[in-house]
């Protein structure tokens with residue numbers, strides 16, 4: 001992103017909060033105005049009382065100085081609350097926007113962009129932007145006001161002393177810039193090492209059984225020690241740089257004060273009053289913070305810029321699968337559930353291989369269709385095409401005769417319930433998992449579908465039945481229980497089309513056949529497409545489609561397919577042997 005566009009982006013982040021930003025900047029102006037004025041009061045005080053001491057007036061001056069200093073302190077607080085508050089607001093908004101945008105993107109985006117990278121963009125990069133906005137606005141405004149208001153006053157007091165004392169400040173500025181560059185690199189190093197250590201812990205914890213089975217505790221311990229040592233080194237390096245920088249700044253400030261004392265002392269009485277001298281000493285101290293901060297700000301700005309690019313690059317990804325402007329609205333109650341493919345062809349992005357190669361079929365409303373075929377023959381890919389989780393060409397796949405790429409996505413997905421090959425359950429109760437597609441479903445409906453999916457009796461044995469928590473904070477379900485819970489979830493939504501991708505692989509043949517019978521026995525028949533490796537379960541289907549290398553090579557009922565030579569008969573004899581061996 002170009003420098004100017006990036007700047008426009010930053011201003012755009014701030015725009016909704018222009019009121020607080022302006023208030024914060026005005027507060028800083030007042031702070032620095034007071035900061036320039038108070039030493040003048042002190043000077044007047046000293047000058048006056050060194051000639052004529054008056055107890056009453058000294059108290060009045062003191063009260064005034066205390067009052068002004070307190071207001072300065074209050075204003076400083078207010079400026080921080082306003083400006084840092086804006087940074088926090090922008091952080092919140094950005095996180096909301098990132099999440100909303102990610103939800104619009106298709107699953108394939110997440111295959112190429114890892115969760116770790118996206119999390120880091122949504123957390124540390126957004127954090128950098130917050131700092132950039134809060135910290136940079138505050139310190140730029142503060143430094144500019146500090147110099148603009150203090151410098152003229154200092155120069156009006158004594159040009160020679162001011163120039164001499166401030167001569168060291170550019171050095172201080174560059175030292176800070178130099179060091180903050182180093183600090184930044186070392187900080188990044190610490191962060192990377194820290195994330196390596198966390199990844200290692202995470203991996204070892206999830207693979208703990210494997211470590212034990214292969215007796216690799218010692219090796220893992222050693223590997224962890226190495227990584228931990230790297231983290232220690234990085235941390236020590238960072239601490240060293242920090243510990244060198246701050247004494248250097250302190251030293252430079254002291255040298256500036258010494259210069260004033262050295263040159264100033266000889267001028268007192270001739271061209272300089274004691275009051276001027278004290279005021280200059282206070283001013284010099286006052287400019288340390290803005291100078292050092294400006295140095296840090298430049299680094300924060302650079303880091304923030306990189307983060308702006310990283311976050312904006314998420315927003316620049318357009319969802320590939322989205323509604324056209326004139327998308328056709330359908331209602332799930334009116335859909336009959338006829339599915340037609342006409343030369344459906346699909347290849348994954350960046351790949352030449354056709355995973356689906358001119359597929360043709362017609363599935364009638366209420367039909368139960370089994371899809372069988374070797375591993376990798378394209379069955380899951382076909383299943384993902386139906387609810388348009390993959391970016392398919394128009395004019396190749398139809399629901400009730402309507403091109404699915406023309407149907408509004410929410411309506412299409414409303415009409416198709418889908419249990420993917422790897423069933424995912426959320427870390428919440430079983431009940432909430434089952435009614436995920438219809439959060440308002442009654443308890444009775446949830447129990448009905450659990451019954452149909454043959455999971456209800458097992459749920460009855462769980463500690464809190466339907467309110468049992470699943471996942472990290474609750475019980476661990478077996479593979480088969482997970483699959484049947486996911487199936488119940490899909491059955492709860494009254495969709496006219498139900499797709500099951502190997503959704504009963506961890507369920508025994510008998511239960512699987514019973515579930516399939518339940519599916520096709522309802523009053524309102526759904527079109528069921530179920531992909532399976534269990535040929536005995538497939539036998540219950542009205543028709544079977546046999547896939548090989550992205551093509552449908554055979555279609556027919558179980559009996560028809562067994563009567564002809566071909567892939568199905570081979571698979572069947574293989575299956576029979578397996579059954580016998582079991």
Ligand SMILES: Nc1ncnc2c1ncn2[C@@H]1O[C@H](COP(=O)(O)OP(=O)(O)OP(=O)(O)O)[C@@H](O)[C@H]1O
Pocket residue numbers: 111348351355373374375376377378379380381382421502
């Ligand atoms: N996201 C992807 N990107 C690229 N290639 C993919 C992707 N998903 C699957 N493939 C490839 O597409 C081919 C078909 O995969 P698919 O998952 O559709 O097979 P399948 O018939 O469901 O197999 P299984 O019976 O093992 O579930 C495979 O060669 C696979 O490597």
Ligand SMILES: [Mg+2]
Pocket residue numbers: 379380381421501502
């Ligand atoms: Mg598959």
